[in-house]
Amino acid sequence: MHADVACDLPMLYHRTEDHxxxxxxxxxxxxxxxINAYLTDEALDPFNLLFIRVGSGPMGDAVAAMLDVIRGTTLDIRVVIHEEKVEGLRDVLTELGFQAAEVTTAMVLEQSHLVPPTSDSAVQISxxxxxxxxxxxxxxxxSMLPEGLARYQARHERALEAGEALYHFTLSSEGQVRSSLTLSMCDGEARLNDVGTLMDSRGRGYATQLIQAALRHATSLGAERCFLEASTQGLPLYRTLRFTRLFxxxxxxxxxxxAPSSEGHFDLPAILES
Known part of the structure; x- marks a missing residue:
């Protein structure tokens, strides 16, 4: 079922992100x-990461709960904050030992604006x-280490086994997989993640062709929009494909x-599940 078209695009973006x-x-x-918090790999130190995302809605009392979780764990933590919420959280995060990292851009494409596909008989998309x-x-x-990559792959395999609406695409040329990505579907809305091309295969249009194929598949599943989060390096490609900036x-x-003394230290998995 499609989400109500009256819903604003940032809200739809956050819905696909959370899914x-x-x-x-x-x-x-x-x-x-x-505010949503995710633990990537429970009890698999050093591969577990506490990942918190702060979106565009009202933060309310959830800010205090988020900060309690942060103070209660020794884990590696990444907090990703909507541009309008940064100034309200910067000082307290700095006091807690955080440093500013990269800026990324939430983007959307109306599927009716799809760029005509690039045709190349020398590639195979699967x-x-x-x-x-x-x-x-x-x-x-x-530049993922082998064990970290294996953990990430295992997380996706578990999601498929659980019946999650994830679709994994690859592009091959001359018998070698050159590029891959993940398409997810949530309430009729599409999202792209994990767009990656071998470093020595960049500049040949592989990512463009693979994204176009995934977008066509999303259309076949009924999607009218597709969302993604772009790095600074990826912005030119996505703009060429007619994605537009949200925030x-x-x-x-x-x-x-x-590790501190046990006094005052929380059981993080229990907190996240509560």
């Missing part, structure tokens, strides 16, 4: 419509549930801390 991260993370806590090939370009493109996110990061 994707909840599907691919070990634990998820929805503090409110604005939709697969066998994720070894899908993972290889991601590991290379994002920016600012990330803040804090590395893992030395």
């Amino acid at each position: 994707y991260f909840a599907a691919t993370c070990s634990l998820h806590r929805r503090h409110n419509a604005c 939709l697969t549930q066998h994720l070894d090939d899908w993972a290889a370009p991601l590991g290379n493109a994002f 920016d996110y600012q990330s803040f990061v804090r590395g893992p801390l030395a």
Whole structure:
């Protein structure tokens, strides 16, 4: 079923975002419509990451709960904050040892504005549930260590086994997988994640062709819009494909801390599940 078209685009964006991260993370806590926390790999230190996203809605009392979770864990933490909320949270995060990191851009494409597909008979595009090939370009493109990549692949495999609406695409040329991405569907809205191309295969239009194929598949599933979160480096490509900006996110990061005494230290999985 499609979401009500009267819903604003940022709200739809956050809905697809939450669906994707909840599907691919070990634990998820929805503090409110604005603040969501995700634990990537429960009890798999050092690969577990507390990942918090602050959206465009009212933060309310959930801010206090979010800060309690942050203060109660020694885990590596990334907080991704909507541009309008940054100034209200910057000082307290700095006091807690966070540093500003990258800026990313939330974008949307109306499927009716799809760029005509690029045709190249020398490439093969596949939709697969066998994720070894899908993972290889991601590991290379994002400089992921082998064990971290294996954990990330396992998270996606668990999501597929759970019946989540994730679709994994690969593009191959000359017998080698060159590019891959993930399409997710939530209430009739599409989202792209994990767009990666081998470093030595960039500049050949592979990502463009793969994204166009995924967008056509989304249309076949009834999607009228597609959302994504773009890095600064990815913006030119997505603009060429007619994605438009919704808002920016600012990330803040804090590395893992030395373990404190048990007094006052929370059981993070229990908090996220509460």
